[in-house]
Amino acid sequence: MTGDGTAGPGRPEAGGGYAGVRAAVVGTGLIGGSVLLRLRDAGLDVTGWDPDPATREHARRQWVTAPETVEEAVAGRDVVFLCGPLPTLPATLPLVAAASPPGCVLTDVGSTKAEVAAAAARHGLLDRFVPGHPMAGAESAGLTAAAPTLLDGAAWVLCPAAGPATGAFRWLTGLLLEVFRARVVPMAAAAHDTAAALASHVPHLLAGALAGAVRRATLRDAVLALAAGSFRDGTRVAGTPAVRTANMLLGNRERVLRELAGVTAYLDELADALRSGDAERLTALHAEAGAARELLSGRAYATRVRDFPASGDHADEVAWLRELGAAGGHLGGCHVRADRVAYTAHVPDPPGPRQAAD
Amino acid sequence: MTGDGTAGPGRPEAGGGYAGVRAAVVGTGLIGGSVLLRLRDAGLDVTGWDPDPATREHARRQWVTAPETVEEAVAGRDVVFLCGPLPTLPATLPLVAAASPPGCVLTDVGSTKAEVAAAAARHGLLDRFVPGHPMAGAESAGLTAAAPTLLDGAAWVLCPAAGPATGAFRWLTGLLLEVFRARVVPMAAAAHDTAAALASHVPHLLAGALAGAVRRATLRDAVLALAAGSFRDGTRVAGTPAVRTANMLLGNRERVLRELAGVTAYLDELADALRSGDAERLTALHAEAGAARELLSGRAYATRVRDFPASGDHADEVAWLRELGAAGGHLGGCHVRADRVAYTAHVPDPPGPRQAAD
Incomplete structure (x- = not known):
């Protein structure tokens, strides 16, 4: 266990394996569905819920328990992944928090983090909500496009916070490392949103501008006939569902405009x-x-091991974690033993401009 | 044969197969090397030349005749593919024309066409020079990266011109269809350059701007750590050798700026x-x-067959060909029989905005 008393009574110990953990996924579209299938394959006890009855029915055909209400789906769970559309998260979060046990770890997979983190703070959920963002996606959508391997080995941002939230962060990090073989990137929510603006949101704008301009061009059909690698690559994400792209951009508006x-x-x-x-x-x-x-x-990458006291205010631990992510590093291990927590970190080698003159 | 008297004495008949045709490739880098290996595999008699002695030596190890001088390489050839860097073409063209037989068809693979077509006009080579551009490429460079399959099935622009040049166009079209299974896209040089600006040149600028801005960003390393599909795709061609990209953009400057x-x-x-x-x-x-x-x-695509008189001024034929390419269509067949030339064309179906309200 995380050793600082934030876990609920039923949450299994970290390091002892996550098989048998009771997990729920709320919103079983492309990402949520892939999370669900992966958790199921790893031996967790999973439930899924989606507002669409046909999607719930499809989930049941995948041998997943899919109750009719979100409250039933999250009752008695150790962890809930919130995977619905970005604009629904601020409303779903308190609802799921109220219906799940007090020690249940909550996380999301939205493409921006500052807004949902602020919502969690407003609802007093900072002790158990860990903002998350797996860096993967596809132009497709829906549970039928989901695959248990979609997120395998992905960079997966988690936002650590000091205080009791650190325990939830450590436990979830262990789960993502074990179940998804994720590269867990610890970042402050604001730093994530700035980096994601350049890594994902602005590229969507550029792809949209290129594809949109071609649609309006006199020689549109000739352009498409000549399109080789550079155009195909440069416009691929223009095929993403337009509403999803718009939500992502609007959820990170100021930073996207600044990085653009x-x-x-x-x-x-x-x-x-x-x-x-x-x-x-x-x-x-x-x-x-x-x-x-x-x-x-x-x-x-160079590998570094760093340990911290398992209890206390975790301020040094959180500062180190955030600096690791900002420097382009990620976690490959997180183990709580007696009164220490030990992280295995992979850091760019040679380091980038934050550590050295470039 | 094309039936209009433009072929040199040694050029084999169209429709009779191209095995045994004597071809030369001048400039055996990534594209030229791939052309060379494909022609060799198809049973043509090929020679290759490159200004770099090590590349010539490498070509010989591939069982290709690679003389020491460009004049030797193109002497007695039926067709020469000019595949050197874009800025070298205006100088190479008259040199190769002088060293090859008068009926030898000349073509190039440069990424812009108006400039080299103007150079051909200045040197009085419009009767046998057919501007060409296979739409393929890679971030790699050099004969060692070349592959006989690199251009298989590619869209391959050829620029037809009225008068004696039409015969050279028909013959080369047949060769590209047979040997490369190309989708031959017939276009006026100016229309090609406008379409290529959007299909290839502007995408290179966007990829460069995105990758360049990230290199300068404070959170550069975090951005790279988070980079998933949209960033990887959107910056792929930023890995192209910078000199090649600059030459391509400068060779089509006005149109690139306009489409940008x-x-x-x-x-x-x-x-x-x-x-x-x-x-x-x-x-x-x-x-x-x-x-x-x-x-x-x-x-x-819908398939259409269209025929024209094999001789005459070819004005209708060239106008039809250019319109086909501008509408996003391509050729799948070109046969000269007695006094007619018959084309098999594949046109977008439903047609684009040039043929119908959109």
């Missing part, structure tokens, strides 16, 4: 170099961009 | 809707973009 300004500034530099025929500058700007792209595939 | 303006206008609309919190407008703009993306994967 950085991207359009770089685009302006490229266009200026092109307009003035400055081959050297144009090449240098593309080479700089290529270096970032290379880091994506060729990154090396 | 259309994309940034759409991006501004998206940003405005986001800034004002207009969920309906933001969703509608993304849905419009998604419709273009859907056309990319779900397009149906």
